[in-house]
Amino acid sequence: MENLGVLLTTPMNAYLEEQLNQRCKLFRLWDAPEEDQTGFLTAHADSIGAVVGDTKIGADAKIIALLPKLEIVSSFSVGLDKIDLQVCREKGISVTNTPDVLTDDVADLTIGLVLTTMRQICVSNRFVRSGAWKNNDSLRLTTRFSGKRVGILGLGRIGMAIAKRSKAFGCSIYYHSRSEKPETGYTYYSNLLDMATNSDVLIVACPLTEETHHIINRQVINALGSKGVLINIGRGPLVDEPELVAALLDGRLGGAGLDVFENEPEAPKELFGLDNVVLLPHIGSSTWETCKVMADLVLKNLEAHALGKPLLTPVSLPCK
């Protein structure tokens, strides 16, 4: 695939960048001054046949319009919310993502977020490092996780992996999704509000679409309540963030563990001083092991495309 021109949208992974540089014609979008990315893309439009994007910058309608030779978007992510799938379908551009490979990492981090939020482990770490332990009573009660009621919004691959782990903690597993999945044996709620009312921990693990935008609104947050904990490892806009911030500041919500935010890389500053939240910079799949596997999958998809072979992990594009 040495003739394939590849646009890399961000410095997402050093290994992937190095491989692309060796094996393709690589164009780095961040090489262009921010105000003149259009000029950069126009200048290289004839050479760029592929876009490799991630959760920050993908291939939106504007980028696609500037690249008439674009044949494939191979995303270094599971989520497709930064790719205009409709335009890709219209123009016959193939799209691939990296499903499955990060399922376990994201599910693991979810449990890590639950435990560090409920048991306030990051708070403890800050407390000891501040030197305050010597002078202070360290006994602070935190919230038990084992045996609690866990409501999962979205029971896809990641939701299922979270359910399996929560089960090992003796939790009751509830879920809300578009359709019931009786084979799982978990308790289905057709109504998200009802599930939130009956859950101690609500985990947001569904894809971001027009329908799921702000699916966690004021009502859902209030239903979860002052002892409830919200965990978001899906996408920031699934949660109405100003409402979440207000609920945490008012004490209407017990706590929150967030790996994703509405305006990344910004996280609400009002939360920085709170002990009942854990704020992570979208690291659900940020492990050395998984990023290597994801990078290899991106490379194999591009290679298959260049050789005219079937793609490894194609995304089925929406019909109009």
Next chain:
Amino acid sequence: MVDSSSIDVLQPVLILLPMHDFIEIPLVKKFKFLKAFEAEEGRDQFLEKHAEIIKVILCTGFTPVNAETISKLPRLECVIAVSTGVNLIDLDACRERSVRVTNAGTAYSEDTADYGVGLLMDVCRRISAADSFVRQGLWSANRDCPYFGSSLGGKRVGMIGLGNIGASIAKKVASFGCEMSYTTRSQKETVPYKYYPTVLELASNNDVLVVCCALTKETTHIVNRDVMLALGKEGVVINIGRGPLIDEKELVKCLLNGEIKGAGMDVFENEPEVPKEFYGMDNVVLSPHSAPLTPESLENVVELSIANLNNVFAKRPLLSVVV
């Protein structure tokens, strides 16, 4: 107004050091607390004054109960610890005098195990480090988070000690796709995990060590320099047991030299002192001995303590007996 005659009816219980309100408040209504640490005449005088009526000591895990104290209490029948660890109680002296010792049994197991898993996850996935990166406003400034974690799946996790807490941790960590193994004094027939007869063999064959055995003379510094070197550069140590189970000075050196990768600790050798070298390391997670502290755990232990105190006075068999 408190009716003083009704207090006299309450059975006396010796308290050597302050207990936390979470435990004291529900118990003090049912028993008469004799607080040696508040005595104006001094502790020795206080013990002498009440020696004939003291049948039971109630203590936390931070309260030494030594041979000298025991020798001053001729009527002592039982020491009731509200902690899991009884390493500060002179068990030999208790045995000699036929004084029974009870601990918290399984009251804290679930929460301590959860906390151990949380520490393990925090160290491997850099949660605390990444959280402070965001809180310091560095994410919006730098965009890319420098804290890259390591996948739990496929990791080999070795348990030092497989009692209630260890077994619970093992079950939970196994759900992340980790390969579990353990070392204990004797192999457990019913356990599905691989057994190693020595800590050194366990360390050589694992990526993570979780320390959750009881602290005794034999287990002091069970994780020494050799064990850490056997664990190796990519290795992580989690301590949810007691501080002296790890040679802390050597742990500091190994971390500073990159001879192991990270550590998560809820306990330390000289609490509440923590080696200052740890403060500057972002690959360690530090916690002030708070693993078991949830309302549920404390309710369990209060219930158990009340039951055991009543058992002592009613001469019924005790629960959760250590000695």
